[in-house]
Amino acid sequence: MSLSTQFYTMLSMIAMGSFFGASLDTYQRFLNRKNRKKLILFINDILFWIFHGLIAFYILYLVNYGELRFYLLLALLCGFAAYQALLKKFYLKVLEAVITFTKATIRFIHKLFTTLVYSPIKWLVLFLLGVLVFTGKVLLTLVKIVGKVLLWGLKVVLYPLKLIGKGLLYLVPKQVKKAFRKSYDVIAGYFQIIKNVMMKVVHFIKEMFRNK
Structure with a gap:
């Protein structure tokens, strides 16, 4: 392995160590260990380190075709220590800012959707239902009125016939x-x-x- 390859490998492993530190802080931030069961924590931790181990090996394969040396582990630890000493506080502030911005954006989109889409559709549906119910009541009232008028008219028309029928019954x-x-x-x-x-x-x- 040439010197340039070794140099690039060292830099990539240092970067991976810093990436591991940032990824670990992000993982801890979202995991919420106090409210998780131990079995779930164990499975998540195993999957976390397997995933990052595969990433490290893939980066190492791209740089020097997967040749693992002892000093590369030291480079990983140096990168992790550099992150803890120099970048951790800044990264955590950036992470919290991103989380806060994301939550605010989601709340804004939710309110915008509720105001522009959900509420108009809701009130439109309620208005249409109200119109249908009112129309049904009006039609029912008209039917009752027309029925009463027709019944009264029928009684008026049939009353003479009723009298004639009573007279004929005597015969x-x-x-x-x-x-x-x-x-x-x-x-x-x-x-x-x-x-x-x-x-x-x-x-x-x-x-x-x-x-x-």
């Missing part, structure tokens, strides 16, 4: 009256059933709109 024989009475009772029973069904339907519609 009809008793046997015919009995047969007619039976037929009338049967037909009246059917009409009463229909009336009850219609009243239940109207009551159901009223309750449905009243609940909304």
Whole structure:
């Protein structure tokens, strides 16, 4: 291995040592060890060091094709010590600033989405539902009014016929009256059933709109 290769390898390992220090502080910042179970902490730690070991070997492979020497471990430790002594405080301040900025950005995007998208859609849907309910109540009221008017008109039209029918009944024989009475009772029973069904339907519609 040439001197230039050794020099580049030393620099890369020192840089990797500093990177390990920064990565470890970042890992500790987000891990929140106090609220984690020991098994999860153990698995996370193992995965952390395996991942960084693979990164170090990959960098070493790119620089000198993976030749490992003892002084490279010392270079890693020197890089880690240099980070702890010179860069740690600055990096932690930058890390907290980035976290604070990210949280503020997420809150801003959330408020912006709520104000410009969620709230207008929510109030539009509520307005449309209100219009539908109001329209349904108006239509139901109109149907009731029209039904009452038609029923009153029908009574007015049929009243003379009712009087004529009562007059004609006096001329009809008793046997015919009995047969007619039976037929009338049967037909009246059917009409009463229909009336009850219609009243239940109207009551159901009223309750449905009243609940909304």
